[in-house]
Amino acid sequence: MKKISESEREDIISRAKSAVNDEPIEWFDQLYGMANRDPAIIPWARMAPNQIMMNWVEENCSLGNALVIGCGLGDDAVGLENIGFSVTAFDISEHCVDWCKERFPNSKVEWLVGDILDPKQEWYGNFDLIVEIHILQAIPDGGIREKAAEQMPKLLADNGKMLCIGRLDDGRQTIQPPPWPLKQTWLNDSFAMLESLEFTPFRNDDSLDVLRYYAAWQNKV
Secondary structure, rough: OOOOOOOHHHHHHHHHHOOOOOOOOHHHHHHHHEEEEEHOOOOOOOOOOEEEEHHHHHHHOOOOEEEEEEOHHHOOHHHHHHHHOEEEEEEOOHHHHHHHHHHHHOOOEEEEEEEOOOOOOOHHOOOEEEEEEEOHOOOOOOOHHHHHHHHHHHEEEEEEEEEEEEEEOOOOOOOOOOOOOEEEHHHHHHHHOOOEEEEEEEEEEEEEEEEEEEEEEOOOO
């Protein structure tokens, strides 16, 4: 595969982002399609499971059914599968889901095209673990993000846990959105029906200027 320049990469990302106003969620599919199977085009692709997710899950969760919301290129889903979870992973982008199937042909992860705004009926109350990484922050506010957050707790089984990771709004957004960093108060209000387990701000070594968070809740019944 021909290696693209940084300017070409930025142009593709910019063209995909320009669709946000008209297609606030479907722009993901445009970006994955334009990437032509080059992960360097996907800004959030790390080609390995999120280590904060892996550490938190291994320390705090029992095995069971897991749902990965907005699975990206699939590394988080496969990471959970490798430690024993039965994993369902979905993304709004058909290009993305096809890419996951190609990358992990031997995986037993159930890869699906899906929309958090309209979850499959059989998902309600079905998952012992839900993972959302950098998805809510990529959805604009104005009602759409709120509708997405409203659906997530409904998918948890009794005593199921939900882990969210994203950018924390500290008033210093320096890049053209998306993403839109989230306020802790917004997250707490959105998931007030769940028991808060943890809310931890942090910074990555490779991007110390960006404040992030990981937060967890449990469906206590």
